[in-house]
Amino acid sequence: MRMKLMTAVAVLLPLVAPGRALSADLTPAGLWQAVDDDSKQPTGWFLISDHGGVYDGIIARMFLKPGEDPNAVCDQCKDDRHDHPWLGLEIIRGMKQEAEAKFAGGTILDPRDGKIYKATMKVAPDGQTLVVRGYIGFELLGQNQYWTRLPDAAYSMLDPSVNPNPAVKHPPSAHKSELPHPENSARR
Numbered sequence: 001m002r003m004k005l006m007t008a009v010a011v012l013l014p015l016v017a018p019g020r021a022l023s024a025d026l027t028p029a030g031l032w033q034a035v036d037d038d039s040k041q042p043t044g045w046f047l048i049s050d051h052g053g054v055y056d057g058i059i060a061r062m063f064l065k066p067g068e069d070p071n072a073v074c075d076q077c078k079d080d081r082h083d084h085p086w087l088g089l090e091i092i093r094g095m096k097q098e099a100e101a102k103f104a105g106g107t108i109l110d111p112r113d114g115k116i117y118k119a120t121m122k123v124a125p126d127g128q129t130l131v132v133r134g135y136i137g138f139e140l141l142g143q144n145q146y147w148t149r150l151p152d153a154a155y156s157m158l159d160p161s162v163n164p165n166p167a168v169k170h171p172p173s174a175h176k177s178e179l180p181h182p183e184n185s186a187r188r
Contacts, residue, residue, distance in 0.1 A: 026101040026123045028055050031154055032130055032147035045154070046147065047162060048092060055103055055121070057092030059111070060162045076114030086111055088162045095121055108134045117142070
């Protein structure tokens, strides 16, 4: 009888435990890519870090269109980020976990106009998509952006000034086809 019980537990455990195992992966910390809704081309990479349960994010890489200034600064910012270069600019501040895969209580900055919005972030169940929502007043009146988690090998493509792991190299298992294609782009 005891053996049957142990066998039943061993069979059922994988059906119950995956939610627990996955919840540890439902963090916004990591390197994310945003794409243009129309062209589907990358617009930026964002590095989100966990500082003791408070999440902040910087612009880690920009993909410029022809004629855009590679040395842009946040000249419209009204706070401590005024005149800070876009590369390394902290655009997400003060996000804290509110539910299993939802983070809120912080803000997001639009460096183009210096406006700061309340924000939420929700990690998809697979841990590979981050829904970033900026809003004024009520969350319902906001706008979503969908960011995709980048593989660890993408860290090697970051400028050393923003790379938290500057010694990271492409692991032997990372095939070139697994990395995002930065053709026709420049870094900020």
